[in-house]
Amino acid sequence: MKMSLLRLQDEMTKTRAFVFKNWIMTKRNVFTLFEILFWPLVAFLSVGLLTEFAALQPEMKAFILIGVIAMSAVQVCQLDVSYALLYDVWSKAVKHGFAAPVGIRHLLFGSLIVGIIRGGTVFVILMVASYLLFGFDFTLPGALPMGLFVLGLFLSAAMVGVFVCILVLVFGNRAEVAAWSLVSLMLLLCGVYYPVSVLPAWVRVLAEIIPLTYFLEYFRQFYGFQPIFSHVLVKGYVMVIAYLVIEVFLMKAALLRAKRTGLLLKLSE
Amino acid sequence: MAVNLAIEVKGLRKTFVSGWLRKRKKDALRDVNLSVPQGVFWGLLGPNGAGKTTLLSILSNLLIPEEGEVRVLGKDLRKNAMEICNRINVSSGHANFLWSLNVRENLEYYAMLYGLPGKKRQQRVDDLLDLFDLREFARVRFDELSTGTKQKLSLAKSLVNDPALLLLDEPTVGLDPDVARRIREAIQRLHRDKGTTILMTTHNMKEAESLCEQIAFIKDGRIKALGKPQDLKRELRLGDTIFISFSGSLSSRSLQELQGIYGLQTSDSSCRILVDDHHQRLPQILDFFIGEKIFIHDLRIQESDLEDVFIAFTR
Numbered sequence: 001m002k003m004s005l006l007r008l009q010d011e012m013t014k015t016r017a018f019v020f021k022n023w024i025m026t027k028r029n030v031f032t033l034f035e036i037l038f039w040p041l042v043a044f045l046s047v048g049l050l051t052e053f054a055a056l057q058p059e060m061k062a063f064i065l066i067g068v069i070a071m072s073a074v075q076v077c078q079l080d081v082s083y084a085l086l087y088d089v090w091s092k093a094v095k096h097g098f099a100a101p102v103g104i105r106h107l108l109f110g111s112l113i114v115g116i117i118r119g120g121t122v123f124v125i126l127m128v129a130s131y132l133l134f135g136f137d138f139t140l141p142g143a144l145p146m147g148l149f150v151l152g153l154f155l156s157a158a159m160v161g162v163f164v165c166i167l168v169l170v171f172g173n174r175a176e177v178a179a180w181s182l183v184s185l186m187l188l189l190c191g192v193y194y195p196v197s198v199l200p201a202w203v204r205v206l207a208e209i210i211p212l213t214y215f216l217e218y219f220r221q222f223y224g225f226q227p228i229f230s231h232v233l234v235k236g237y238v239m240v241i242a243y244l245v246i247e248v249f250l251m252k253a254a255l256l257r258a259k260r261t262g263l264l265l266k267l268s269e
Numbered sequence: 270m271a272v273n274l275a276i277e278v279k280g281l282r283k284t285f286v287s288g289w290l291r292k293r294k295k296d297a298l299r300d301v302n303l304s305v306p307q308g309v310f311w312g313l314l315g316p317n318g319a320g321k322t323t324l325l326s327i328l329s330n331l332l333i334p335e336e337g338e339v340r341v342l343g344k345d346l347r348k349n350a351m352e353i354c355n356r357i358n359v360s361s362g363h364a365n366f367l368w369s370l371n372v373r374e375n376l377e378y379y380a381m382l383y384g385l386p387g388k389k390r391q392q393r394v395d396d397l398l399d400l401f402d403l404r405e406f407a408r409v410r411f412d413e414l415s416t417g418t419k420q421k422l423s424l425a426k427s428l429v430n431d432p433a434l435l436l437l438d439e440p441t442v443g444l445d446p447d448v449a450r451r452i453r454e455a456i457q458r459l460h461r462d463k464g465t466t467i468l469m470t471t472h473n474m475k476e477a478e479s480l481c482e483q484i485a486f487i488k489d490g491r492i493k494a495l496g497k498p499q500d501l502k503r504e505l506r507l508g509d510t511i512f513i514s515f516s517g518s519l520s521s522r523s524l525q526e527l528q529g530i531y532g533l534q535t536s537d538s539s540c541r542i543l544v545d546d547h548h549q550r551l552p553q554i555l556d557f558f559i560g561e562k563i564f565i566h567d568l569r570i571q572e573s574d575l576e577d578v579f580i581a582f583t584r
Contacts, residue, residue: 009384009386010384010386013381013384013385013386013390014381014382014384016381017378017379017381017382020374020377020378020381021367021370021378024367024369024370024374025367025369025370028369028370028410029369087367088367090368091365091366091367091368091411092365093365093366093367095326095329095331095359095361096359096365096366096379096426097382098330098331099329099330099331099354099358099359100354100379100382100383101351101352101354101355101382101383101384102382103351256333259330259331259332259333260332260333261285261286262285262332264331264332265322265326265331265332268365
C-alpha cells in the first residue's frame with residue numbers, strides 16, 4: 001500500500017515537472033501569449049466578419065464559427081504537447097531531460113495539462129467573443145455535448161502534438177515546422193470551414209481517418225447539420241484513443257532509434 | 270573479496286552512421302572493456318574524437334551501443350535503464366538548460382524529473398544553491414548567467430538526485446582559472462565527503478592528475494591504458510628528468526649503470542639524467558657524484574606529468 005502510494009507520488013511529481021516547465025516557459029515568453037490571444041483572435045475575427053459580410057444564414061455562420069473556434073483550441077493545445085520536447089530542443093537541453101528517469105507518459109500528460117489550460121482559455125475567449133460579436137451561442141447543445149466535444153478536441157490536439165514529437169525524434173529539429181503546419185493540413189481535410197462532402201472522394205478518405213472530422217460533425221449536428229458519417233462520437237473517440245496508444249509506442253520506438261543513431265545527442269548540440 | 274563495481278563494460282562497440290544515400294560509418298567505440306570500482310574517482314582521457322563522450326553517453330542511457338554489455342551499479346543497463354537513471358547523473362561542459370527558467374526553477378524542474386517530492390525537493394534545491402554559491406543567482410534566468418555560473422548550475426543539477434555515480438564530461442572547459450579551481454574543489458569535496466563514484470573526462474591534465482585516482486586512456490575508440498598516473502608513467506618509461514651542473518670529470522658509463530636510469534645526456538659541465546622515479550634515484554646519484562668527487566653547482570628536477578603520458582599515448 002505504502003509502496004503504491006510512493007509510486008503514485010513519484011508519477012505525479014514527474015508529470016508535474018512537465019506542467020512546471022511548460023507553464024513557466026508560457027509565462028515568460030511573449031510568443032506564447034500571442035498564440036493564446038493574437039493569432040486565434042485574428043483568425044476568429046476575420047472569419048467572423050467574413051460571415052457577416054457574406055450575410056450567411058445563422059446555421060451557416062454557426063458551422064464556420066464552430067470550425068474556427070475548435071481549430072484555434074486544437075492548435076494552441078497541440079503546441080504545448082509539441083513544446084514539451086521543442087523547448088528542450090531549442091534550449092539544447094534534450095539530453096538532460098532524457099537522462100532522467102521519466103517516461104513518455106509523464107511528458108504527454110504534463111504538457112497536455114498546460115495545453116488544456118491554454119487551449120481552454122482560447123476556447124472560452126472565442127466562445128464569449130462569438131456570442132458578444134456575432135450573436136452565436138456555443139452553449140446551445142448543453143454541457144455534456146460541449147464537454148465531450150471539447151475533450152475530443154484536446155485529445156486530437158494531444159495526438160497531433162505527440163506526432164510532432166515523433167517527427168522531431170526521427171528527423172531532428174528540422175521537423176519542428178510540423179508543429180505549425182500539421183494543424184493547417186487538418187484545417188484543409190477535416191471540414192473546418194466546409195463539410196467534408198465537398199472534398200474529392202480520395203481526399204475524403206483522408207478526412208475519414210482523422211478524428212477531428214467526427215468531433216466537428218458531432219457538435220454541428222446540434223445546430224441542424226446532419227452528420228455525413230454514422231456514430232460520429234464513438235468513431236472519433238475510438239480513433240483518437242487508438243492513435244494515441246499507437247503513438248506512444250511509436251514515440252518509444254523513435255526515442256530508441258534516436259539513441260541508436262545519436263540524434264538525441266545531436267539535438268543537444 | 271569481490272569488488273563492487275560502479276561501471277562494468279565488456280566488448281562495447283558503437284558505430285555512427287551518417288548520410289542517406291552514401292552512408293558513412295564511423296566507429297566511435299571498438300571493443301571497450303572497463304571496470305570502475307565503487308567510490309573511486311576515475312579520469313577518462315583521450316584526444317578529441319577518441320570516444321570519451323560516446324562512452325559517457327552510453328553509460329547515461331543517451332546512446333545505445335551496437336554490441337557489448339554495460340552494467341551500472343551492478344545492474345544491466347538495458348534491462349534496468351529507469352532504475353539506473355534514478356541513481357546516476359551527468360554534467361557536461363558548455364551546459365545548456367531551459368533559457369527562461371531561473372537557476373532555482375531549473376534545479377526544481379530536474380529535481381521533479383527525478384521524482385523528489387515537495388519539501389524534500391525544496392530542501393535539496395536550497396542545499397545545492399548553498400553548496401555551489403548560487404543563492405544570489407537563484408532568481409536569474411539561465412540565459413542571463415555567466416559561463417561559470419552556468420557550469421555551477423550544471424554541477425548542481427547533476428546532484429539533485431544525490432547520485433551514486435556521477436558522470437562529468439569536461440566540467441571545467443571554457444572556464445577561467447579561478448572558477449575552474451572552485452568547480453574542482455566542489456567536485457573533490459563531493460567525492461571525499463560522500464564517496465560518490467565519479468567518472469570524468471577532461472583535456473586538462475593537471476586537473477586529471479589532481480583529482481583522479483585512476484586514469485583510463487582512450488584513443489580511436491579503444492582503451493589504450495589503465496592505471497594510476499604514477500603507474501602509467503612507469504609503464505611508458507617516461508620517468509623524471511634530473512638536470513645537474515657540475516665541475517669535474519664525469520664517467521657517463523658508470524653513471525648509466527646505476528639502477529633506474531633510463532637515459533643520460535652529458536656535456537662538459539652539465540648532464541641530463543632520465544630516471545624512473547627521482548625520489549628513489551636522487552640519493553644514489555648524489556652518492557655517485559660525491560664518490561667521484563664531482564662538485565655539483567646546480568640541480569634541478571623536472572617530474573613528468575600526465576601531459577607527457579597523454580602525449581605519449583596519443584602520438
